[in-house]
Amino acid sequence: xxxxxxxxxxxxxxxxxxxxxxxxxxxxxxxxxxxxxxxxxxxxxxxxxxxxxxxxxxxxxxxxxxxxxxxxxxxxxxxxxxxxxxxxxxxxxxxxxxxxxxxxxxxxxxxxxxxxxxxxxxxxxxxxxxxxxxxxxxxxxxxxxxxxxxxxxxxxxxxxxxxxxxxxxxxxxxxxxxxxxxxxxxxxxxxxxxxxxxxxxxxxxxxxxxxxxxxxxxxxxxxxxxxxxxxxxxxxxxxxxxxxxxxxxxxxxxxxxxxxxxxxxxxxxxxxxxxxxxxxxxxxxxxxxxxxxxxxxxxxxxxxxxxxxxxxxxxxxxxxxxxxxxxxxxxxxxxxxxxxxxxxxxxxxxxxxxxxxxxxxxxxxxxxx
Amino acid sequence: xxxxxxxxxxxxxxxxxxxxxxxxxxxxxxxxxxxxxxxxxxxxxxxxxxxxxxxxxxxxxxxxxxxxxxxxxxxxxxxxxxxxxxxxxxxxxxxxxxxxxxxxxxxxxxxxxxxxxxxxxxxxxxxxxxxxxxxxxxxxxxxxxxxxxxxxxxxxxxxxxxxxxxxxxxxxxxxxxxxxxxxxxxxxxxxxxxxxxxxxxxxxxxxxxxxxxxxxxxxxxxxxxxxxxxxxxxxxxxxxxxxxxxxxxxxxxxxxxxxxxxxxxxxxxxxxxxxxxxxxxxxxxxxxxxxxxxxxxxxxxxxxxxxxxxxxxxxxxxxxxxxxxxxxxxxxxxxxxxxxxxxxxxxxxxxxxxxxxxxxxxxxxxxxx
Numbered sequence: 001x002x003x004x005x006x007x008x009x010x011x012x013x014x015x016x017x018x019x020x021x022x023x024x025x026x027x028x029x030x031x032x033x034x035x036x037x038x039x040x041x042x043x044x045x046x047x048x049x050x051x052x053x054x055x056x057x058x059x060x061x062x063x064x065x066x067x068x069x070x071x072x073x074x075x076x077x078x079x080x081x082x083x084x085x086x087x088x089x090x091x092x093x094x095x096x097x098x099x100x101x102x103x104x105x106x107x108x109x110x111x112x113x114x115x116x117x118x119x120x121x122x123x124x125x126x127x128x129x130x131x132x133x134x135x136x137x138x139x140x141x142x143x144x145x146x147x148x149x150x151x152x153x154x155x156x157x158x159x160x161x162x163x164x165x166x167x168x169x170x171x172x173x174x175x176x177x178x179x180x181x182x183x184x185x186x187x188x189x190x191x192x193x194x195x196x197x198x199x200x201x202x203x204x205x206x207x208x209x210x211x212x213x214x215x216x217x218x219x220x221x222x223x224x225x226x227x228x229x230x231x232x233x234x235x236x237x238x239x240x241x242x243x244x245x246x247x248x249x250x251x252x253x254x255x256x257x258x259x260x261x262x263x264x265x266x267x268x269x270x271x272x273x274x275x276x277x278x279x280x281x282x283x284x285x286x287x288x289x290x291x292x293x294x295x296x297x298x299x300x301x302x303x304x305x306x307x308x309x310x311x312x313x314x315x316x317x318x319x320x321x322x323x324x325x326x327x328x329x330x331x332x333x334x335x336x337x338x339x340x341x342x343x344x345x346x347x348x349x350x351x352x353x354x355x356x357x358x359x360x361x362x363x364x365x366x367x368x369x
Numbered sequence: 370x371x372x373x374x375x376x377x378x379x380x381x382x383x384x385x386x387x388x389x390x391x392x393x394x395x396x397x398x399x400x401x402x403x404x405x406x407x408x409x410x411x412x413x414x415x416x417x418x419x420x421x422x423x424x425x426x427x428x429x430x431x432x433x434x435x436x437x438x439x440x441x442x443x444x445x446x447x448x449x450x451x452x453x454x455x456x457x458x459x460x461x462x463x464x465x466x467x468x469x470x471x472x473x474x475x476x477x478x479x480x481x482x483x484x485x486x487x488x489x490x491x492x493x494x495x496x497x498x499x500x501x502x503x504x505x506x507x508x509x510x511x512x513x514x515x516x517x518x519x520x521x522x523x524x525x526x527x528x529x530x531x532x533x534x535x536x537x538x539x540x541x542x543x544x545x546x547x548x549x550x551x552x553x554x555x556x557x558x559x560x561x562x563x564x565x566x567x568x569x570x571x572x573x574x575x576x577x578x579x580x581x582x583x584x585x586x587x588x589x590x591x592x593x594x595x596x597x598x599x600x601x602x603x604x605x606x607x608x609x610x611x612x613x614x615x616x617x618x619x620x621x622x623x624x625x626x627x628x629x630x631x632x633x634x635x636x637x638x639x640x641x642x643x644x645x646x647x648x649x650x651x652x653x654x655x656x657x658x659x660x661x662x663x664x665x666x667x668x669x670x671x672x673x674x675x676x677x678x679x680x681x682x683x684x685x686x687x688x689x690x691x692x693x694x695x696x697x698x699x700x701x702x703x704x705x706x707x708x709x710x711x712x713x714x715x716x717x718x719x720x721x722x723x724x725x726x727x728x729x730x731x732x733x734x735x736x737x738x
Contacts, residue, residue, distance in 0.1 A: 168663050253641075270584070276584065303541040328584075
């Protein structure tokens with residue numbers, strides 16, 4: 001029984017008093033207390049792999065702002081790392097793998113993670129410690145990278161480009177790509193299930209590079225693997241299936257197909273109109289998003305307010321909106337602007353939630369918590 | 370009267386014997402004869418500003434491959450350069466401006482180009498020389514950057530990022546952004562008109578960063594300025610309006626709205642299905658695209674063939690398809706793969722064009738050439 005269950009209610013498209021708000025990368029580099037920990041305690045991977053630091057960092061933004069959810073401090077690339085690819089970070093350049101999937105043989109030999117409770121123990125322990133510390137005040141979101149996005153990094157060995165190697169493999173050997181995605185889907189499902197067992201009450205999939213997929217491969221590489229993961233999680237968490245948010249960046253045009261993965265909410269980047277997506281999906285899923293993170297760089301409070309108000313109005317009245325950015329908070333974001341957005345969402349959104357009990361929630365078939 | 374008028378016929382959705390094919394950046398770095406000219410004659414800007422070199426480089430791919438169109442060798446950033454921003458290129462990093470639009474005052478003071486026949490004379494002269502050299506064998510495409518994409522570079526001063534400055538200005542001072550876009554739309558229309566007068570028989574607009582626009586600003590920043598340009602060009606080239614191709618990368622989901630700009634064809638990147646877009650636009654515009662340029666990096670002819678065939682099948686039977694890539698040819702592309710694609714399109718596409726005369730072309734209201 002959470003003290004603040006706005007996020008869960010929104011995920012189930014039930015009435016709320018105010019639109020719940022949290023932000024992708026809310027725990028991270030824009031916060032001075034995070035920077036201080038980086039200085040004193042070690043690099044990003046060291047922090048990620050230490051459950052005490054994970055807990056501390058996850059809680060940092062929750063102490064500052066009235067957020068309606070926490071999200072565990074981790075990285076989408078911990079699964080490939082646990083598979084033996086050797087995750088590392090180059091300062092200023094981002095992640096790379098010491099042993100990317102170079103040869104066909106590497107891919108064919110890849111098997112789903114079986115010992116993830118061991119290899120990713122630090123994530124589960126971080127979730128356990130964090131949920132204990134949160135004392136049921138707000139829900140904790142667990143997450144993973146979706147198979148296509150993980151495959152992009154595993155084949156390219158690093159980010160920063162256009163993931164040509166993944167796009168080439170897809171065109172040349174689609175069956176091999178399917179094998180890779182199937183192995184990853186199985187691993188991701190198992191990993192997210194363990195996160196739920198450790199205390200995460202919402203799960204989120206990040207397909208950060210879905211927007212690079214050729215149209216013909218969208219089903220095969222993005223939607224189908226996610227469908228496998230969602231079904232498996234729903235089956236394993238029956239009769240109270242864990243709510244799942246699917247965020248496929250750059251793929252808002254496919255929102256109706258994405259809804260058919262069986263997820264509870266779709267994350268939308270800032271390029272897709274919430275109003276349009278709501279119309280397309282007919283409120284059969286909740287929608288999460290979608291303020292342009294560039295807005296948080298402005299030194300202009302009225303302009304930030306206007307943009308928050310625009311997002312709220314774009315979704316409009318009715319349940320099922322989770323306020324978020326369309327992408328992660330940028331490291332140069334002033335802390336006071338995050339405060340400004342969180343407060344504005346809570347202040348302005350109640351007008352969109354008056355008299356909702358009478359409206360009902362459409363075709364909502366979700367389980368009551 | 371062109372010897373090969375496949376492109377013009379496809380633009381007017383008239384029957385053709387084979388699907389016309391050309392490729393974005395077909396004149397460029399992947400060609401050894403271009404590299405040789407770079408070595409002997411000078412850097413990119415030197416080549417761009419010399420009409421003889423422009424002609425030579427534009428013709429280089431036409432000599433090698435059976436392309437159905439040539440596109441003038443130039444750059445989308447010549448307009449801001451002519452406006453005084455000082456275009457330069459850093460080796461390996463791309464374009465930058467010596468004098469970007471830093472202050473509000475810079476933007477407010479910006480006026481549409483009036484002396485472009487003088488300042489961009491090198492483009493018109495290059496077009497004139499090239500059309501003379503082409504001897505009416507194939508059409509020559511003239512082009513320009515669309516206002517939003519030009520604004521992105523002019524505000525940021527360079528490429529390579531996510532154009533945060535343009536996104537911030539848009540959120541903070543939308544009226545100032547509108548002023549900038551209006552000035553650019555007027556300049557682009559005048560520039561394209563001059564290209565047509567100099568001999569270009571098709572014009573193309575590149576909105577390369579349309580995919581960065583927030584949903585709410587799509588009309589204001591992309592569609593409306595393009596509509597202004599298209600109307601102006603149709604008016605000034607009446608009663609035989611010049612055919613116009615609009616390519617808004619990352620904005621395939623908006624294809625029906627983009628069609629309403631009055632253009633003759635929409636370019637589509639590789640992430641949007643041609644079949645889906647054809648259904649959406651009901652063949653009221655031609656569609657251009659959309660092979661993933663990553664496919665041209667494969668050392669696997671059967672795989673390249675399969676991908677070409679997939680694009681042809683995705684568009685299917687009927688007039689109005691212009692085969693192209695979903696983005697420019699990459700510099701590391703083997704020349705033989707470009708040959709392979711051009712030949713495959715011509716070989717395989719005739720099957721999609723049998724008996725078309727009987728079908729008619731839907732609501733085609735285009736002028737007969």
